[in-house]
Amino acid sequence: MTVRFSEDVVPLSDLKINPGRVIRHSAEAHRPVLLTSRGRGVAVLQSVAAYEHAAEEREFMRAVVAGLADLEAGREVTLAEVKSDLGID
Structure with a gap:
């Protein structure tokens, strides 16, 4: 843009x-x-649509950066652990 x-x-x-x-x-x-x-x-x-789209992109990118920081810091869980925590078989 x-x-x-x-x-x-x-x-x-x-x-x-x-x-x-x-x-x-x-x-x-x-x-x-x-x-x-x-x-x-x-x-x-x-426009409101453009503002909302940009806000969603920023929020997504912040989540990606936070996820990458978690990986680098060793804060990760396995798929099996997630399924167990959520009660999914």
């Missing part, structure tokens, strides 16, 4: 004038919009 500066940088004044257009652009382009004030970035606007 790369910002295209020619399309995805929007002054706050444009957002105030036509918020629907800016929101629709973000949703249709599947990219965030960088909101600026006096030429400086002040906020990022993105």
Whole structure:
């Protein structure tokens, strides 16, 4: 998800004038919009679907990193132990 500066940088004044257009652009382009004030970035606007997807990806990657750290620290269990703990034959 790369910002295209020619399309995805929007002054706050444009957002105030036509918020629907800016929101629709973000949703249709599947990219965030960088909101600026006096030429400086002040906020990022993105669709709820994109936000949720990014949050799920971050959560998954944190779980992978935690799992790898557990393996390196020797905190692992066998499949048989897991099945026994869960009462599965």
